[in-house]
Amino acid sequence: MKLHEQREQGYLFADYGPDFLKVNDQILRQNLLLSPDRIDTDWPARDFDSLEAAHFEYILVLQPELVLLGTGTQLRFPHPRLLAPLSSQGIGVDVMDIGAACRTYNILMSEGRRVVAAMLLV
Template structure:
């Protein structure tokens, strides 16, 4: 599905997604990603089952208000022990399917919120 860009051209925006990929600023990515309003980088876990506490704890260095976890075609919720460092720092974690993650991230970045998107492809 193709998404339309907002007027926030200086920020990363999801511009499309489909089975096994997302597009950020018209560039296609096929692996797991961390996306912030200003940065895109690979993320260690390949599958939902690979998630570990360190995957979430390391996000605190990015100082997010909210972390969006995209779990593919269906919503899957990580065990609370995995994200306890985020909770202790009062950082919200919201799990959703990839399409919802893309749309929500775009809205929040346009509002200049400190959001981090975690994209799992499998």
């Protein structure tokens, strides 16, 4: 699905599919963290089944108020103990499929919210 691009505001999802994310003009084919001012392709999460609390602790450096976890084409919920590094800091986590996470991130980011998208591709 093609999304509207507005680069002057920061990093936005411009398009997505089951095996790629397009951020502004850049096509990415790996898991990543996206914040309004940063693309982090070094996020060590490999796939949903290997998620650990340390993967969510890694996100804290971005100082989000909300994290959107995109779990690929299927909605999958991590065990609450994995989210403890974020929830203990009062940071909300919403779990969505990749398309919903892209669309929601763009809306929240355009509203000036400090949102981070943690995206797991299939």
